[in-house]
Amino acid sequence: MEDKCCSSNEKELITVESNKGCCSSQSEKVEGSNVEKIDSCCSSTDESLNSTNIKKTGSVSSCCSSNDEDTNQSTSTEKSSCCSSKMEESPINHTTSTEGKKVEYRIHGMDCPSCALTIEKGLNGLHDIKEVKVNYNTAKLQVVGNDGLSFDQVENTVQKLGFTAEPLKQNKKVKTYSVEGMDCGSCAKSIENHLNTIPKVKNVNVNFSTGKMKVEHENSVDEIVSEVSKIGFKASVFENGSKPTETPKNKEGYGLIIFTGILIALGFIGSYNGISPILTTILYAVAIVISGFKPVKSAYYAIKSRSLDMNVLMSAAAIGAALIGEWFEGATVVWLFALGTALQNRSIEQTRKSIRNLMDLAPSEAWIKVGSELVKKQVEDVAVGETVVIKPGDRIPLDGEIIQGETSVNQAPITGESIPVDKLIGDSVYAGTINENGSIDIRVTKLVEDTTISKIIHLVEEAQEQKAPTQAFIDKFASIYTPIVFVLALVVIVLPPLLGFGTWGEWVYKGLALLVVACPCALVISTPVAIVSAIGNAAKNGVLIKGGTFLEKAGAINAIAFDKTGTLTEGKPKVFEINALTVSEEELISTALTLEDYSTHPIAKTIVGYAKDKGIQSKNGELFKSIVGKGVKATIDGEIHYAGNLKLFEDMHIPLGNVKTQVKEIQSQGKTVVIIGTQIEIMGVISVSDTIRTTTVKALNGLKQVGVNQVVMLTGDNEGTAKMISKEANVNRYFAELLPEDKVDAIKQLQNEGHKVAMVGDGINDAPALATANLGIAMGGAGTDTAMETADIILMADNLEKLPHTIKLSRKALAIIKQNIWFSLIVKFIALVLIFPGWLTLWLAVLSDTGAAIIVILNALRLLKVKG
Numbered sequence: 001m002e003d004k005c006c007s008s009n010e011k012e013l014i015t016v017e018s019n020k021g022c023c024s025s026q027s028e029k030v031e032g033s034n035v036e037k038i039d040s041c042c043s044s045t046d047e048s049l050n051s052t053n054i055k056k057t058g059s060v061s062s063c064c065s066s067n068d069e070d071t072n073q074s075t076s077t078e079k080s081s082c083c084s085s086k087m088e089e090s091p092i093n094h095t096t097s098t099e100g101k102k103v104e105y106r107i108h109g110m111d112c113p114s115c116a117l118t119i120e121k122g123l124n125g126l127h128d129i130k131e132v133k134v135n136y137n138t139a140k141l142q143v144v145g146n147d148g149l150s151f152d153q154v155e156n157t158v159q160k161l162g163f164t165a166e167p168l169k170q171n172k173k174v175k176t177y178s179v180e181g182m183d184c185g186s187c188a189k190s191i192e193n194h195l196n197t198i199p200k201v202k203n204v205n206v207n208f209s210t211g212k213m214k215v216e217h218e219n220s221v222d223e224i225v226s227e228v229s230k231i232g233f234k235a236s237v238f239e240n241g242s243k244p245t246e247t248p249k250n251k252e253g254y255g256l257i258i259f260t261g262i263l264i265a266l267g268f269i270g271s272y273n274g275i276s277p278i279l280t281t282i283l284y285a286v287a288i289v290i291s292g293f294k295p296v297k298s299a300y301y302a303i304k305s306r307s308l309d310m311n312v313l314m315s316a317a318a319i320g321a322a323l324i325g326e327w328f329e330g331a332t333v334v335w336l337f338a339l340g341t342a343l344q345n346r347s348i349e350q351t352r353k354s355i356r357n358l359m360d361l362a363p364s365e366a367w368i369k370v371g372s373e374l375v376k377k378q379v380e381d382v383a384v385g386e387t388v389v390i391k392p393g394d395r396i397p398l399d400g401e402i403i404q405g406e407t408s409v410n411q412a413p414i415t416g417e418s419i420p421v422d423k424l425i426g427d428s429v430y431a432g433t434i435n436e437n438g439s440i441d442i443r444v445t446k447l448v449e450d451t452t453i454s455k456i457i458h459l460v461e462e463a464q465e466q467k468a469p470t471q472a473f474i475d476k477f478a479s480i481y482t483p484i485v486f487v488l489a490l491v492v493i494v495l496p497p498l499l500g501f502g503t504w505g506e507w508v509y510k511g512l513a514l515l516v517v518a519c520p521c522a523l524v525i526s527t528p529v530a531i532v533s534a535i536g537n538a539a540k541n542g543v544l545i546k547g548g549t550f551l552e553k554a555g556a557i558n559a560i561a562f563d564k565t566g567t568l569t570e571g572k573p574k575v576f577e578i579n580a581l582t583v584s585e586e587e588l589i590s591t592a593l594t595l596e597d598y599s600t601h602p603i604a605k606t607i608v609g610y611a612k613d614k615g616i617q618s619k620n621g622e623l624f625k626s627i628v629g630k631g632v633k634a635t636i637d638g639e640i641h642y643a644g645n646l647k648l649f650e651d652m653h654i655p656l657g658n659v660k661t662q663v664k665e666i667q668s669q670g671k672t673v674v675i676i677g678t679q680i681e682i683m684g685v686i687s688v689s690d691t692i693r694t695t696t697v698k699a700l701n702g703l704k705q706v707g708v709n710q711v712v713m714l715t716g717d718n719e720g721t722a723k724m725i726s727k728e729a730n731v732n733r734y735f736a737e738l739l740p741e742d743k744v745d746a747i748k749q750l751q752n753e754g755h756k757v758a759m760v761g762d763g764i765n766d767a768p769a770l771a772t773a774n775l776g777i778a779m780g781g782a783g784t785d786t787a788m789e790t791a792d793i794i795l796m797a798d799n800l801e802k803l804p805h806t807i808k809l810s811r812k813a814l815a816i817i818k819q820n821i822w823f824s825l826i827v828k829f830i831a832l833v834l835i836f837p838g839w840l841t842l843w844l845a846v847l848s849d850t851g852a853a854i855i856v857i858l859n860a861l862r863l864l865k866v867k868g
Helices: 113-124 151-160 185-196 221-230 251-270 277-304 310-323 327-359 452-465 469-498 504-517 521-540 548-556 564-568 585-596 602-613 646-651 659-668 696-705 719-729 740-752 767-772 785-790 803-835 842-865
Strands: 048-050 070-072 101-108 129-135 140-145 164-167 174-180 201-207 212-217 234-237 365-370 373-378 387-390 400-404 407-410 421-423 440-444 543-545 559-563 574-580 621-627 631-636 639-644 672-678 682-689 710-714 733-735 757-761 775-779 793-795
Touching: 101 151, 113 129, 113 140, 113 151, 140 151, 151 164, 151 201, 174 221, 185 201, 185 212, 185 221, 185 277, 185 310, 212 221, 221 234, 251 277, 251 327, 277 310, 277 327, 310 327, 310 504, 310 842, 327 521, 327 842, 452 521, 452 543, 469 504, 469 521, 469 548, 469 803, 504 803, 504 842, 521 543, 521 548, 521 803, 521 842, 543 548, 543 803, 548 775, 548 803, 559 564, 559 740, 564 710, 564 719, 574 585, 574 602, 585 602, 585 621, 585 631, 585 639, 585 672, 585 682, 602 672, 602 682, 639 646, 646 672, 659 672, 659 682, 659 719, 696 710, 696 719, 696 803, 710 719, 710 740, 719 733, 733 740, 740 757, 740 767, 757 767, 767 775, 793 803, 803 842
Parallel strands: 048 070, 559 710, 559 757, 710 733, 757 775, 775 793
Antiparallel strands: 101 140, 101 164, 129 140, 174 212, 174 234, 201 212, 365 373, 365 387, 387 440, 400 440, 407 421, 543 793, 574 682, 621 631, 631 639, 639 672, 672 682
C-alpha cells in the first residue's frame, strides 16, 4: 500500500509495506524492504541510505537526512524528529510528467511532518486533483490538477484543515490592504463576512494583529475600499508590495469625540439646573447620533453578514437605552465606546510599527556603476551582478559582496550586534545595514525581494499572523461565550417581567448591560497584542521568533543543550604547539603538510593553513590513503609516513615511549593531538585547539540568571577536551564522544528527566537534535538560508549574546499574557455579578469592556520596551 507520492533520483526504490511519507533523495540506492511503516519525508545527499536492517521499527515518523556515506538505522526504535540535510532548500519536485494546472503555496501553521500528511490527504480527496506534494521542511505545497480545478477550493480546504496557504507566485487578483480602525478580532471577522457576501470577491483573509487584509477579487480596488468603509473601517492598498504609509492621525475623529463629550456634559449639568428635559434629551440624542453613527452602520453590515461583534452589542445597548428613556446612559455608552476605540487604535498602532520600522531600514534607491558613470535606480530595478556604490554613512540598499574598498558596517538592524563589523573585499554585506567608514563597491547577489531584510520582514509578518495555542483557545472560548451571553441577555429582558418579577424597564436595562458585557474584547485582544509586541521587539534585536507557538515554548524552556564546535567555540581550530622529537620543527611541519594536504578534515586544514602561513613547502608524496577514524598515510621519499591519533599508532604497535603520557596530558587540557611518525619512530606531536567564543561565558551565565537551570554541552570530542571546555564555558554538564544520532539520544535523555529542552546549533548539521528538542534555535541566520527555513528561533548574529534576552522576553510575554487573561476574566465576572443587584450601570459596563481592553493593550506594549 502506498498512500503518497515518493520521488527520488535513486537507482532503486523498493516499495515498502506502508509508505505514508514522501521519500526524496539524491542517493544511489534506497532500500526499505523490511521497513514496516515510514511516516516521514526522508531526504538526503548520501551515497547510500540503507534501511534494510531496520527491523520492526514500528514507525519512523521523522524526516531524516544526512551527509554521511552510509546511514544505518538498525538500532532505531522510533524517531519523532525532523532532520534536514546540508542543502539550500528541498525543491518540491518541479519536474513532473503530470500535465495540467500547477501552483505552489507557502503553508503557514505546520508544526510537524504529520501536518504535511494531513494536508496531502485532505487535498487528494478533491475533484480534479492529479498530484499533491507537501514539503514540511520548506513549508511548501505543490498542487497539479485538471483545467477545471479551482485553486480557491485548494486554499479553502487547507484553511479548513487548520492551516493557511499563500500562493508563492502572487495571484494578480489578490491584493494586500492596510485596514485602520479594527480594535479587536471580531472586527476582522466582520470585515471578512461582509466582503464574502460580494459576488466578485473570491477570498478574504483579515489579520487583526498586523492590520492587514488580503483579498482576491475581480472588482476594483475602490469598490473594496468603499465596502470596507461601509462597515466603519478604512482600507488602503499596498501597490506592488510597497512600504505602507504612516497611519495619519485621525484628528477629525478626536474632534467629534470632544464635541459629543461637551454635549453630554452640557446635558448632564442642565438636568440639575432647571433646563427643560426636552432640551437635555435633544443634547443627548445629538451626541448619540454623532458618536453612534459609525458603530450603528458597522453593526448593520455585521448583522447582514451574520456576525455578532462589539458594534452590534454596543448599538443595541445604546438604542435600547434611548427607547426606555435612559438618554444619558445611551449617550454615555456610545461616547465611551468611541473614546475607548480611538485609544485602543492609537495604542495598538505602536505594535504594528515594528514591521513598518523594519521596512524603512532599506533604502528605495541605489547608485549603480555603469562604465565610469553612476546611475540612480530604484532597488526593484537592480539586477543580480550589477555594481552598487555605497558612500560612508549610507545604508546598503541590497545584499551583495564587496569587490572594492574596505569599511566597517553597522549590522545592528539585521543581527542586533551593537559593534560595527570590519568588512574587506570578498565579505558579504546586507541590505538595511549602515556603511560606517570607507566608500565601497558591492556586486549585488540577491534581488530586492530575496534580501535578508526582506526575508526577516516576511518571517516576522508570518510569525505575527500565526495564532499561538493560548490565542486559539481564547478565540474558541470567545466564539462560544458571546452568543451564550447574548441569548442570556434576551432571556433576562423577556422572562422575568413575563413571570411578574419586576418591571419591563428594570429588566430591559439589566439585559442591555448584559449585552455590553457579552463582548469579550479585552479577553480576545489580550494574547495577540502581547505576541506581536514580543516578536517585534525580538526582531529589532536580531532574533527571529517564527510564531506565537515558539514564543510560548521558549518561555517554558528550563534546559538548553549546545553543540560545542561553532556554537560554544569559534569552530576555527588553531595550531597551539609544535613538539618535534627526532627531526627539526620545520621538517616536522613539512611532513605534516604533505600528509594532511589531501584531507578535508577541519584539523588537517588547520595544520595545512599553519604551514602555508609559515611559508613551509611540502615534500613529494604518493599513495595517499585515509584511515577512517584514525588519520592518514602516504609514502614520502620511499618511506610510509603517518599522521593521526594515538589509536592509529597503538594499533600499529609502534613504540611510543613517553609520547603516550605527553599526549594524554595535552588532551586533558582540552586540545586535540596529531602524531606524526613512521613505522619505526615518532617524529613529533602537533597540538590543535579550538578557542571558546568571547561571548559564551557571559551568555551562559545570563541564561542561568533568567532561570534556565540546566545548560548542557554536546560534543563529539574526547572526554578530556569536553571536560576542559565545559569548565571554561561554565556548563552544568556535558555529553562527550557523540555521533550525530547520539545527540538525539542526549536530548531525549534530558526530556525523560522532565526538562523542556531547547537545542542550539547551526540549523544544518545539528538538524536531528534541533528537531527532537522542544525548541530548535539556529545561529548565524544572516548567512544561512537553511537556518532561516528550518529553525523555530533564529539568532541572526553568529553568537549567543541575544539568547538570554530571547528567553527573558518569552517569559515576560507569557507572564503578561496570563496577567491579561486573568484581568479580563475577573473584570467580566465582576461585571456579570453586579448586573443582577442593579449596581452595574450601562456606562460602567462599557467602561469595564473598553477600559479593560485599553489596559491589556498598554500592559502588552511593555514588551516593546524590554531591553536586549
